[in-house]
Amino acid sequence: MANLIKTRRGLDIQINGKAKEVIEKTIISDEIALIPDYYCGITPKVVVKEGDIVKAGSPVFYNKKNEAMNFVSPVSGKIIAVNRGERRKVESIVIENDKKNTCEKFIVKSPEKHTADEIKVLLLTTGLWVYIKQRPYDVIANPTQTPKAIFISSFDTAPLAPNYDFVIGSQMTDFQTGIDVLTKLTVGKVHLGVKAGNTIFAPVKNVEITPYEGPHPVGNVGIQINKINPVNKGEVVWTINAQDVLFIGRLFNKGIVDLTRTIALTGPEVNAPQYCNTIAGCRINQLVDGKLSLNVTHRIICGNVLSGIKVTTSGYLDPYATQISVIEEGIDTHELIGWAMPRFNKFSVSGTYFTGFFENKFVQKILGKKNYKYDARLMGGKRAIIMSGEYDKVLPMDILPEFLIKAMIAGNIDKMEALGAYEIAPEDVALCEFVCTSKLPLQQIVRTALDNMKQEME
């Protein structure tokens, strides 16, 4: 085990609704949908039509830019719609779940008996490749490259994030197999970041384990890469979410594609936050109906409150999401001269509110833990960057975020490259976006800039 890495910069946002460590039940909706927009940097080419019968693991569409890259059905059933939008853009492919769960069978051996190329082909055909992402650009990994290392974080520090010890702890055999598969794909090491003092992931073999300690975003794999083996120009590292390693493990243990996962239903507007088993593409209403507070307009988020995706109850679960967060929308809140009021129930890292007072350990002993109120409002108008040093305080990387962001806004690719754009993903600046006084959409700025950069460089 490598030495402990401690970070000080960052922020743990105090928000209610952490999931109780109980798995409620398995919810797999009658309708499952694949939404190409959830996958970054691909162009879908649909291979099924309405009425086709698919099994779990059958391809539904592939990536035009890399035709070997399949996107597969998570369940068995019938295709009931291929929805297209403007200019025939594929919006969603809806599958009626026959609840029989018939699976495509794939011929697999134990990982060490496969060559790297065989593994790549297997992962691409079974649609599991899409879970492997790459830095630079934070997109689905390019299978023709070989990364200098693969990074996995075994803990999530985002607000109300699921506890991976609880979610993965009972499936360690699949996890180990998944790791063994990944080791074949890199010339370097597979790095596993663990929370300091963790014992669940300590026995995992064939990985370099590094313990971390600190506030969010230390659990982000981007921070861990920056601390251990930063991405330089011309280099590639791959990343995969620890929960998605299980999918790969299951494929090599059982020969089937099993995309079920345990997600956490969290947030202040959830009556009883807890875990449930579900599947990628599950309809949202079946996951949340009857579990939310009444008389409030809800904002339902696939993922955490910082970098998740907004969905409606008629939407479908993001295949990458490990949690659902529900907060108040706030659109019908009108605060009279709020900027001049004390607003004791508001959370702020700036000293202009009383958060610092309520978060003081001594004060907390007397008054107890403070319940802050959150909603989806921006809480102010968009401005040019005014305050300095705000972003640095929540980004524990050797990067000057403000200057990188300015280069990105200006579209200056040389400057972006020089300032560390290869190392960054939108989720890494999510906290910067949270604390920004000028209310700039930083994650969107980073995403657009990385897309442009990829286009220019490749």
Added chain:
Amino acid sequence: MDALKKIVDKVKPHFEKGGKLEKFHSVFDGFETFLFVPNTTSKQGTHIHDAVDSKRTMIVVVLALVPALLFGMYNVGYQHYLAINQDVNFFETFIFGFLAVLPLILVSYGVGLGIEFVVAQIKGHEIQEGFLVSGFLIPLIVPVDTPLWMVAVATAFAVIFAKEVFGGTGMNIFNVALVTRAFLFFAYPTFMSGDAVWVRTGTTFGLGNGSIIDSFSGATPLGQIAVSPTTQVQLGGITGNSIGFIDGFIGLIPGSVGETSVIAILLGAVLLLVTRIASWKTMLSVFVGGAAMAWIFNTIGPDTAAAHFPWYNHLVFGGFAFGAVFMATDPVTSARTEKGKWIYGALIGIMTIVIRVLNPGYPEGMMLAILLMNIFAPLIDFYVVDANINRRLKRATIKK
């Protein structure tokens, strides 16, 4: 509140596109967001946001300036009644100062916000709050007897040429309030650099009638040093009484409206530091840089009154403390990197003392030092950023 919201919602359509009053959309939007926190929600990206926004930030800075303003008002009255040798109560003293300073505030806000509203409307963006602070600073850094038309001209010049042409709040290179002061200083030198403007000797709206005592002198402490024939100066108040460090610290001395009292300024500094709006690094390094440079002059400097002026006195007289706390820490015009802030602050302190001591033309160096460093702030940042870039280049295997 509901009634107010109803009124706002009722008139809103008139200001939207196609409405009768479309031309005043930005102004309406300014008032609406002033009254109610905008209920715009995030579409993508972070779903929750920190409660701080630029209105909150600016109002805290304004609050931090209030002690200096109130003390300044009292001091204006105090100096006036001292000059005409009348003994009046606290309340009357304050009212005199209040009435003397109020027109300055009204003119500064009126002109500045007027321009801000017009520009926002032309460019079609929201009204930016930056001038709430600049407009409050301007009355505090001018002598009380500055004619209002001069303040108006200078403010207009600063807002248009130091801010709006660059793109508004957040884009400006120079501190807007200091540009106003510099404009006054260089456009009307005969008026602004004499001894006559620092104390109001005439009446204010008919108040404070009386004749000036014979021994009256309106010269500020730094002004006295600049013209001193000897190298050891005994500073004097306006009635000729001798003053020292403690008087400079309390601030019942002639000077620009808000700059005299270090106590009042420190109260503001505490608020700025507790709320972390101002950088403690910049603030501290200005004081350290200034003290060090003044100490050097004290020890090995030329044989002049300014060089012999004790280093601790340099920090409490003139605009040093005010500049260090409220002007040098302006996040937009100061260095933006953490390391850069140390260098930026220290150089302001050093330059201020260098100007005070070595340049006989300018008794006060704070304004010029900060404006000069405003120019150099991007250069300082450039080298700090460059160091980061080089670290990254060093570990790369592919060079270019």
